[in-house]
Amino acid sequence: MKLKMMYSFLNSDINTIEKKLEETIQADSLLLKRASLHTLQAGGKRIRPVFVLLAGKFGRYDINVMKNVAVALELIHMASLVHDDVIDDADLRRGQPTVKAKWDNKTAMYTGDFIFALSLELMSEINKPLAHKILANTIVEVTVGEIQQIKDKYRFNQNLRDYLRRIKRKTALLISASCQLGAIAANVEESIHKKLYLFGYYVGMAFQITDDILDFTSSEEELGKPAGSDLLQGNITAPALYAMENETIRLEIEKVHQDMEPAQIQNIITLIKESSAIDRSIALSDMYLDKALAVLEELPANKAKKTLRDIAKFIGRRKY
Amino acid sequence: MKLKMMYSFLNSDINTIEKKLEETIQADSLLLKRASLHTLQAGGKRIRPVFVLLAGKFGRYDINVMKNVAVALELIHMASLVHDDVIDDADLRRGQPTVKAKWDNKTAMYTGDFIFALSLELMSEINKPLAHKILANTIVEVTVGEIQQIKDKYRFNQNLRDYLRRIKRKTALLISASCQLGAIAANVEESIHKKLYLFGYYVGMAFQITDDILDFTSSEEELGKPAGSDLLQGNITAPALYAMENETIRLEIEKVHQDMEPAQIQNIITLIKESSAIDRSIALSDMYLDKALAVLEELPANKAKKTLRDIAKFIGRRKY
Numbered sequence: 001m002k003l004k005m006m007y008s009f010l011n012s013d014i015n016t017i018e019k020k021l022e023e024t025i026q027a028d029s030l031l032l033k034r035a036s037l038h039t040l041q042a043g044g045k046r047i048r049p050v051f052v053l054l055a056g057k058f059g060r061y062d063i064n065v066m067k068n069v070a071v072a073l074e075l076i077h078m079a080s081l082v083h084d085d086v087i088d089d090a091d092l093r094r095g096q097p098t099v100k101a102k103w104d105n106k107t108a109m110y111t112g113d114f115i116f117a118l119s120l121e122l123m124s125e126i127n128k129p130l131a132h133k134i135l136a137n138t139i140v141e142v143t144v145g146e147i148q149q150i151k152d153k154y155r156f157n158q159n160l161r162d163y164l165r166r167i168k169r170k171t172a173l174l175i176s177a178s179c180q181l182g183a184i185a186a187n188v189e190e191s192i193h194k195k196l197y198l199f200g201y202y203v204g205m206a207f208q209i210t211d212d213i214l215d216f217t218s219s220e221e222e223l224g225k226p227a228g229s230d231l232l233q234g235n236i237t238a239p240a241l242y243a244m245e246n247e248t249i250r251l252e253i254e255k256v257h258q259d260m261e262p263a264q265i266q267n268i269i270t271l272i273k274e275s276s277a278i279d280r281s282i283a284l285s286d287m288y289l290d291k292a293l294a295v296l297e298e299l300p301a302n303k304a305k306k307t308l309r310d311i312a313k314f315i316g317r318r319k320y
Numbered sequence: 321m322k323l324k325m326m327y328s329f330l331n332s333d334i335n336t337i338e339k340k341l342e343e344t345i346q347a348d349s350l351l352l353k354r355a356s357l358h359t360l361q362a363g364g365k366r367i368r369p370v371f372v373l374l375a376g377k378f379g380r381y382d383i384n385v386m387k388n389v390a391v392a393l394e395l396i397h398m399a400s401l402v403h404d405d406v407i408d409d410a411d412l413r414r415g416q417p418t419v420k421a422k423w424d425n426k427t428a429m430y431t432g433d434f435i436f437a438l439s440l441e442l443m444s445e446i447n448k449p450l451a452h453k454i455l456a457n458t459i460v461e462v463t464v465g466e467i468q469q470i471k472d473k474y475r476f477n478q479n480l481r482d483y484l485r486r487i488k489r490k491t492a493l494l495i496s497a498s499c500q501l502g503a504i505a506a507n508v509e510e511s512i513h514k515k516l517y518l519f520g521y522y523v524g525m526a527f528q529i530t531d532d533i534l535d536f537t538s539s540e541e542e543l544g545k546p547a548g549s550d551l552l553q554g555n556i557t558a559p560a561l562y563a564m565e566n567e568t569i570r571l572e573i574e575k576v577h578q579d580m581e582p583a584q585i586q587n588i589i590t591l592i593k594e595s596s597a598i599d600r601s602i603a604l605s606d607m608y609l610d611k612a613l614a615v616l617e618e619l620p621a622n623k624a625k626k627t628l629r630d631i632a633k634f635i636g637r638r639k640y
Contacts, residue, residue, distance in 0.1 A: 032467050083433065087426050106407050109429050110467045113403065117460040120440070124456040129447040136444040140437040147430045151351060 003045065006310045009303065010053055013063050017049050020071045024118050035099050035111040039078050044094065047207075047315065048073040051175060052182035054311075055196045057304035059186030068122045069131075069185045073178045075119035080142060080174075082112035087150055088233055095224030131184045138177040145169025153234035156254045160241050164205070167212075172204030195295050199308065202292035206316035209285035212237035213278060216269055228269040231256055238284055243277035289316035323365065326630040329623065330373055333383050337369050340391045344438050355419050355431040359398050364414065367527075367635065368393040371495060372502035374631075375516045377624035379506030388442045389451075389505045393498045395439035400462060400494075402432035407470055408553055415544030451504045458497040465489025473554035476574045480561050484525070487532075492524030515615050519628065522612035526636035529605035532557035533598060536589055548589040551576055558604055563597035609636035 007014070025036040049070035056066045082099050084090070086108045091101040100108035123135060148166055152158055179200030183193035215223065215230045216239050223229075230237055234256070244250040249271050256268065272278070292312050299305050327334070345356040369390035376386045402419050404410070406428045411421040420428035443455060468486055472478055499520030503513035535543065535550045536559050543549075550557055554576070564570040569591050576588065592598070612632050619625050 031471060032464065083429060086429060105425060106470065107467075109403060109406060110463065110470070114460070114463045114467065117456070117463045120456040121453075121460050124449070124452040127449040129444070132444040132452060133441075136437070136440040140434070140441050143430065143434045143437045147351065147427075147434065150426065150430070 003311065003314055006314065007050055007054070007307050009307075010050065013053055013066070014046070014049070016063060017046070017053075017067055017070050017074075020067050021074060024071055024075070024122065025115065031103070031107065032111060032114050035103055035107055036115055038096075038102060039082055039099060039111065039115065044074075044077075046074060047311075048077050048175065048178040050311070051178040051200060051308075052185075054304040054308050055179045055182030055188070055193075055200075056186035057302060058183055058192055058196070058300065059188035061186050065126070065185050066182065068125045069181050072119040072122040072135075073174065073181065075115050075122070076139065076142075077174060079112045079116035079119065080146070082108050082115065084146065086112075087146065088235075090225075090229075090233075092225045126181075126185055128184055131181050134177055134180060134184070138173050141169045141173050145173075149235070152236065154236075154257070155234075156236065156244070156250075158236055158241070160238070163236065163238060163241055167205060167208040168201070171208035171211075172201045175204035175207065176200030192299065195298055199292050199295045199299075199312075202288045202295065203312045203315065206285045206288040206292060206312070209238055209281060209288065210316055213239055213281045213285070216272055217278060226262075228265050231268070232258065232260060232265050234258070238281040239272050239277040241277075242280045243272040243275045246275060249275060285316055289313070292316070323631065323634055326634065327370055327374070327627050329627075330370065333373055333386070334366070334369070336383060337366070337373075337387055337390050337394075340387050341394060344391060344395070344442065345435065351423070351427065355423055355427055356435055358416075358422060359402055359419060359431065359435065364394075364397075366394060367631075368397055368495065368498040370631070371498040371520060371628075372505075374624040374628050375499045375502030375508070375513075375520075376506035377622060378503055378512055378516070378620065379508035381506050385446070385505050386502065388445045389501050390498075392439040392442040392455075393494065393501065395435050395442070396459065396462075397494060399432045399436035399439065400466070402428050402435065404466065406432075407466065408555075410545075410553075412545045446501075446505055448504055451501050454497055454500060454504070458493050461489045461493050465493075469555070472556065474556075474577070475554075476556065476564070476570075478556055478561070480558070483556065483558060483561055487525060487528040488521075491528035491531075492521050495524035495527065496520030512619065515618055519612050519615045519619075519632075522608045522615065523632045523635065526605045526608040526612060526632070529558055529601060529608065530636055533559060533601045533605070536592055537598060546582075548585050551588070552578065552580060552585050554578070558601040559592050559597040561597075562600045563592040563595045566595060569595060605636055609633070612636070 021040055022037075025040060026033060052070040052073055053066055081093065085093060085098040086100050086105050090098050092098065098108070099111050123132065145166060145168070149170065152162060152166060176197045177200070180193050180197035183196045188196070212230060215237065216228060218227060220226050231240055231253070240253055244253055252268050252271060256265065289312060293309060296305060296309055296312070341360055342357075345360060346353060372390040372393055373386055401413065405413060405418040406420050406425050410418050412418065418428070419431050443452065446452075465486060465488070469490065472482060472486060496517045497520070500513050500517035503516045508516070532550060535557065536548060538547060540546050551560055551573070560573055564573055572588050572591060576585065609632060613629060616625060616629055616632070
């Protein structure tokens with residue numbers, strides 16, 4: 001089943017959000033408008049808005065309230081990608097040129113700042129102090145995570161704990177915030193929105209680990225960028241960390257640098273794929289997925305719960 | 321009278337804020353901590369916190385509440401400077417190397433993001449929806465202003481209205497927000513906090529126009545960077561705009577480019593200083609200053625009002 005099919009009952013609300021996203025990024029500045037629209041149209045799964053809406057279904061769901069939170073979370077995600085691409089010197093994302101590639105680093109910096117500011121403006125419509133506290137804490141952690149990621153680049157003596165802390169900040173916290181803030185915006189009681197937070201956290205971890213596996217196992221066509229890009233950029237993820245337990249592979253991986261020949265990096269990717277590293281990474285992702293599903297079981301039964309289960313299984317085990 | 325003397329009755333609260341600023345920017349990441357501390361220690365007038373505190377004196381002033389707003393506003397200002405220095409390729413600010421010069425553009429981008437995120441965390445302690453709306457709107461405008469400033473660089477056919485709109489976003493709105501948010505945090509009634517907003521706006525305009533005059537009239541020693549830096553970087557301010565009404569000077573100014581010889585730019589600065597442009601810019605600043613003082617007259621009499629009057633006169637007519 002395709003991801004979109006899982007939440008087809010939300011279609012009209014998803015359309016509302018897509019429209020609101022486009023409306024929101026209108027800017028006086030043509031450059032800013034173009035760069036933001038470019039980012040928006042580069043697509044993405046809009047998985048954060050979907051989590052916001054589904055979490056809202058556990059409470060008093062009003063699309064006019066929910067859409068502000070859903071769009072705000074997607075914009076924060078978009079803004080962080082635009083800044084990430086500056087850090088990673090990334091020219092392509094989802095097969096499209098990045099803002100920093102199409103324009104330059106400075107434009108990307110301000111486009112990110114602008115998109116981020118817009119998200120705050122939307123969130124300011126939500127009169128819930130707790131929501132603002134959670135969002136602000138999340139943003140601090142995400143930002144700290146991004147700078148940590150720079151520091152950890154090509155640092156081959158890091159361990160799995162470093163990696164897990166990094167992906168928590170990079171991915172899991174914004175997904176858990178999406179779930180929790182969607183619930184809070186719909187006046188869901190504390191015991192439930194805390195479980196939705198946990199669910200989002202576990203799903204987010206499984207999601208990022210899967211993403212990091214796919215960077216090794218998918219084709220360039222499927223990824224929209226060359227396979228092994230993460231490793232080439234010095235981003236040491238679960239498969240590389242597991243593979244490095246083998247001394248021979250470790251010595252090869254430690255040779256990785258930015259200007260490595262494609263044939264050489266291809267050779268290292270093959271070594272990693274032929275080791276047990278991919279299977280062990282899948283097991284790690286599955287562990288988080290199982291935890292997500294277990295938390296979900298404690299929530300009241302409804303259509304949203306069933307959909308969250310389907311999505312969790314999908315994004316934790318997807319092949320592309 | 322020195323600026324600091326004007327608000328010496330706030331000294332103990334200013335110390336509290338200085339301490340809170342240092343506490344706030346503690347980060348796990350050593351790089352982030354160093355870069356943030358570097359920015360903090362580069363100094364600055366801390367004029368935004370002072371406005372926050374003074375505005376709070378019109379209501380129920382609790383330093384434990386006020387300090388969050390004061391520190392948040394100073395951090396937003398700091399974050400925007402760190403990103404500005406990337407845009408302007410500025411190596412020096414207040415005589416100190418900028419983050420982008422001491423480290424690099426990427427570090428500056430994330431240091432700015434981090435400092436900004438911290439400000440949101442502090443503001444989330446203020447349970448006033450209106451405060452969040454005002455702050456979010458301000459941040460959007462500031463960000464739009466920053467990208468507008470890139471677009472307006474070396475654009476010699478701009479007019480005074482373009483300039484005024486730019487400095488409104490660049491400077492005045494954050495000062496007006498400091499006044500208004502300080503008041504709102506102290507439960508000041510709407511008719512008063514709106515006047516404080518207006519006061520801050522007018523003072524902010526006078527402040528930035530004065531800054532832009534000083535860039536021509538001060539020495540390198542006083543500025544902590546070479547005189548005429550704004551113009552050399554393509555930032556067309558009031559003195560240059562007035563001077564360009566003279567066709568001969570206009571032709572000279574239009575020759576300005578980034579790699580111009582110091583002697584040439586010096587020659588153009590002299591032309592501007594010998595024209596009526598400086599006096600006309602001072603008159604423009606004075607007009608805003610008079611408006612600020614007029615709004616202030618409508619506020620209830622207290623020590624804070626007297627201090628705001630002193631500060632307004634000082635920063636609108638300062639010589640350094």
